[in-house]
Amino acid sequence: MKHVSKLALALLMGLASAQSVIAQDAHKGHHGAAADTTAAAQLSAGEVKKIDKGAGKITIKHGRIYRLDMEPMTMVFRVADPKMLDQVKVGDKIRFDADKVKGALTVVKMEAAQ
């Protein structure tokens, strides 16, 4: 019994520290330049599935997005700047950052995956 509660405590502590890291990252994101050194680590992996230049939207099959606490899935995003859609084509592997802008999930940064 003693064993079990120690394990549970360890799990709880692990969970708590993971959550505080996520909260810190989200916080940094709102402070511009200071976040740049860690920005690369925050980018999520994705693959472009569809591009709709007229609507300024892109469909991305994405990995985990820590900032939004979102599981991997395929979904449509708005883009912060329509020009971003000229930089990629369907099938491209990308790294990107997304955030809520005026209530809509929006790709705020996007680059080709290495």
Ligand SMILES: [Cu+2]
């Ligand atoms: Cu998603």
